[in-house]
Every structure is written in C-alpha cells, then in structure tokens.
Amino acid sequence: DDLNSDAQALQGLRSAVGRSALPSWNNSTPTCQWDGVSCESGRVVELRLPGAGLIGTLPSGVLGNLTALRTLSLRYNALTGPIPDDLSRATELRALYLQHNSFSGEVPASLFTLKNLVRLDIAENKFSGEISPDFNKLNRLGSLLLESNDFSGEIPKLDLPTLEQFNVSYNKLNGSIPTKLRKMPKDSFLGTTLCGGPLGLCPGETAPTPAGAPGSQPDAGGVADVAGSKKKKLSGGAIAGIAIGCVFGVLLLLALLFFLCRKRSSKARSTAAVEKGHDLGMAQLDAEPKGQNGSAAGNGVHAGAAAGAVPAAASAAAVAAAAAAAKSGGSTGGTKKLIYFGPMAVAPPFDLEDLLRASAEVLGKGAFGTAYKAVMESGAAVAVKRLKDVDLPEPEFRERIAAIGAVQHELVVPLRAYYFSKDEKLLVYDYMSMGSLSALLHGNRASGRTPLDWETRSAIALAAARGVAHIHSTGPTASHGNIKSSNVLLTKNYEARVSDHGLPTLVGPSFSPTRVSGYRAPEVTDIRRVSQKADVYSFGVLLLELLTGKAPTHAVVNEEGLDLPRWVQSVVREEWTAEVFDQELLRYQSVEEEMVQLLQLAIDCSAQHPDRRPTMSDAAARIDEIRRSSSDRQATESAGGDREGDEPSL
Ligand SMILES: Nc1ncnc2c1ncn2[C@@H]1O[C@H](COP(=O)(O)OP(=O)(O)OP(=O)(O)O)[C@@H](O)[C@H]1O
16 A cells, blocks of 8 residues: 555546546646645545535445545535445544535445544435444544434434534434433434433433432323322412412513503504504415516415515514514614625615614515515615524524525525524515516416517526526535525516525424425425435426426316426427427427427426436526527528517417
8 A cells, every 4th residue: 555556546536526626636746735635654644625526426446445544524515325335444534524415325334343433424415224333333433423314213322432522413313312322412313303311301201300309200101290290299388379479470471561562552653553564464465466566576376375566554574573673672773683795794775773664565475484575765675584484593594594695696686684583584685676487477467468488588597597507606515495486586677586595494394395396306305405406407397387388386287286397298208399388489480499499408407317407507508509599590580670579469
C-alpha cells in the first residue's frame, strides 16, 4: 500500500461518482493536492468532499484501498445504493460522514469491524432494516447519528461507554428506549413511536418513585392506575383544599379575562370585529369562487379549496400578526420583528407594524397554510403566508428558512421576510398581480378570458424550468418540493416565476397532507423530503397540464382525480396524440411538431423511475431548443404576418 494505490483508488472513485465534479483530480496535479485530499507520511489520511456534486453508487474495491484513511466525508451529495462492504479494510477510519445522501440498504455488517470509529453520521439517507446490536462493537463511538432514515423495529440495548451524541429521530422505530440511552435528549427520538425516558412512560411502566416514598406498585397497569393509587392516599381535607383552590383559581382567571376584554375593546378596532372579519375570510375558503378579480386570482380547480380573491371585512393578515403579538405577550415592539432577506435586509421598506395595519384579502388556502394579499398604507402590496403545522424547534426553523431566503433569483418569487413566534409563523413574499398559472389555465374559460397561445405557454414552461433548475443548482439536495401550477405565478407581462420553494422543509413530522397530490412522484413517501428527481416528475406533470389544459387533480376520470401522466401515456400509446392537446393550442397548427416534442419531454420528466428522468437543467435546455425551432419556423411560415392578437376563430 502506498500513495500510488491511494491515487488509483481516488481515480476509481472519481470515474464512478465524480467524473464532472472533481476536475482538479488529474495526473498533472500531485494526488495530495487534489481537492478534498489530505496526506500524511505519503499516504491519503483524509478525504473530504462535502457537497461536491457526487452522484451515483459507490463502487466496491475502491474506498477500501485507502488503508491509511482516518476521515471520510462524503456528506451532502447525491450518492445512492449501499455502503460498499470493502470499506471495512480502511481500519484506521475514525470519522465517517455520509449524511444527506440517498444511500440505501442495510448498514453492512463489515462496518462494525471499524473499531476505531469515533464519529459515524449516516443521517438523512434511506438506510433501512433494524439497527444492529453490533453497533456495540464500535466501543469508541462518541457520536452515532442515524436520524431521518428508514430504520425500523426496536433500538437494541446499546451500551457505548463514550457515546455523547445519539440521534435516531424520524425513523420507523418502535418499542421502548433502552435504559442506557434514556439520558439522551428528547430530540434524539422525535418522529418515532418510541417511548420511555425523555418521551415519557411506556405503557405498563410506572413513574420512578421519589426517594424515601413507600414502594410503588410495579407493573400495576399503566398511568391511570398510578394516578388512581395516588388519589387513595389523599385525605378528605386535602381534597377539599384542592377544590376550594380550583374554584378560586377559575374565578381569578375569569376576572382577569373580563378585565382584559374591556381594555382591548376600547381600542380602535375591537377584538370581536377583527375576529369576525377573520372568520369571514376563512369561511369563504370553502365557498365557490366569487371571481371578483376575474380569472387571474384564486385557484378554482383544487377541489375543496376553490377560492377567489375574497376581500375580508377586516385585515386578515393583521389578525394573524396581531394574534401572534397578543398571544406572545401583548406588545408588538421589542423582539417581535420581521426578519428580512436579500436586498430588503439592508433597508426594510416596511415593518411588522405596517403589516399589522395593512388591509388584507384571502388569496387561498393551501396545504401549508393560508395566503393573504396585504396592502399597506403606503400602497405597496405583499403576499403573506400564514403557516400552519409548523412544530419544528425554533433554531431548526430559522436555519431552514435562511436557506429558503438565500435563494434570490429573477425567476423565483423572493421570500422577503418572515415572522416567527411560538404561535405564528408568517412568510412575506412579493405579491404577483396576475395570480397563478393554475388560475390562468383553469379559470373561467366561458367568460371570455384570453386563450393561452403556444408562445405564452412555452415561455412559462421555460421560465419555470429555469427557476427550478436554479434552485437545484444551489446544492445537490436542494429541491423545490412542491411544484404545481398554483406555485407558478405570473408577472404583469405573463412572465412566470416559481414560488413557495422549500416550504415542505418547514413543516414538522406531524404534517400529513390529506390528499396525495397529482404532482407527487411515485417514490415520494415523505413530502418533507422531495428529491430533485421528484421535482422533475412534478414539473413533467406541470408540462402535461400546460399542454392538455387538464389539471392533474381534476375529477375527470373518477372521484380520485386524474393521473395525468398515466392518462397521457395511454392516449399516446393508442396513437391519438393530437387528442391530448388543449383545444386552444390546436388552433396553432404550425407548431404541432414542437408541441409533440414538448409532450415527449413531459413524458420523460414524469417517468415512473427517477433515474429515467432528465435533470431540471436538461429539461430547461430542451424547452429552449424546442422554442427556438418553433420561432424559426414561424418566422419562415408567416412571412412577416403579425401573430400578435391574431386569434383564429373556431
Ligand atoms: N406571492 C403571491 N402573489 C400572488 N398570489 C399568490 C402568491 N402566493 C400565493 N398566491 C396564490 O394564493 C393561493 C393560495 O396559495 P398557497 O400557496 O397558500 O396554496 P397552494 O399553492 O394552492 O397550495 P400549497 O400550499 O400546496 O402551495 C394560490 O392561488 C396562489 O396562486
């Protein structure tokens, strides 16, 4: 074993998973100077390639040859498949960081021979199977991080003397937490059905008896019995005392409430009026769209959530913010601030007070909360999204929202600011005056809305593809997470902008959408973890929607809604291709070839198997090409004819 064999191993790694990612790894540069490589005494001892864009499956017979390796970090890449068995030959390994990839399969038994391991982080992958008791063999382990995988079953009795960090949260684990691990914090076990220790008593367990108290009843049959047995010991006097205390407490609370209500009602806007206004806004959500603002606003196709832009009597966003302020202590000053991103962070043009005073109307209700249009006294309008079901701990929420706010791109609707308190989470976006693509496509066609021509539709497709491709370019696992036509918004000039990226990362594990969206890729089981390839699938469905004019959740076929990719494929297979297109598009016969090309791309993107789908940037490049050929052809065919407004009649 020498540096030559190390170099060969690294080359093997590069050609398997990093061909385009590791340009500095070439023969004209000495191996020890390659990116991410550190040597000592003529051997490679560290390999650190975090977020390097590695993609694919680690080959076997490669990493195991790095026999002097002490640190291996391949975190935040797009690696798939199992950990190769031969890694066990790298016996000097102390730190192994593989978190945030898509590794799958069981943790190989060979890993448990790496006796020197101190840090093992394989979180945020797709590892499955049970957690092996053989982790006990790694008795120098200080951190063992297994969270957000598909591990199942019970946690074995782990007894690792130097273990400080341990996390198995967000796995399919059940049973009780082994005694030695019960000192770990609650966070280590969230998102599982485990019990015991920081998660509270397991069924059949009794609370530990306080020192000196008479013996408890072992296994007396659960929490209820424990309470029952305590009750028996209370004397009559004590019960009377408690009862009197309770009555007094309730009276005191009532008096306080009464006092507070009176105080608030003297303010300009009474709480009752505001609440009423708020209720009005919310109540309208389940009603038919009123369509005051024409087809540009609202979202008429999402069954049950059809909402026009209905003005609420009072400021609904103000209610949201006021509720936040009131619940968390009354005053709106102090630390209760909007946190800004991008250029606005330098000179914020509005603050929470302005939002509080803004008049608002409900735009619609989505899976993550309700969206409002808020018009401030200055006349500026913003879209405020009031999130529900966020039970992430504050630091995690702030970290994730910072990642969302960091995406600033001309084709992505910018997140300008957010507000976080225990009870309220508000996101502030630019207000997009022409509403969503969903409303544009499926809005009331009868009422003389402008038909969408090929040029507009293909331009929207291109902008959306580029916007999403930009989000993907920010990191190997960065994804939008919820691509659909109501999240493609339009500027005054009908230019498309991608909105709402990253929202699924903000909701906690308790979030469970009621319906499976027609845009969701078949492999997605947890909407909080949507891969880039799953985004491509959703984008494919969006393209199909643009081409067919049909919404994927539209109840055309049956109550369950339309599986657009399957429907299109069945029609295309029967060679009725022309049948799938939106009638409005068919009026433009001269672009039929391009329409078929775009349809082919849509079918490719919505392939069942993720590996068959193109990348988002490939999809964008293909749309660009298709559009170029259609404009070339139109230039030659129309011989100077002005197509603008030239709307062929039926
Ligand atoms: N910045 C914005 N400007 C204008 N309209 C918006 C803006 N953001 C959202 N909307 C519109 O408000 C409505 C509700 O949006 P919201 O994002 O809450 O739900 P959704 O997109 O239907 O579903 P989801 O919650 O899954 O994203 C939609 O019709 C959407 O197009």
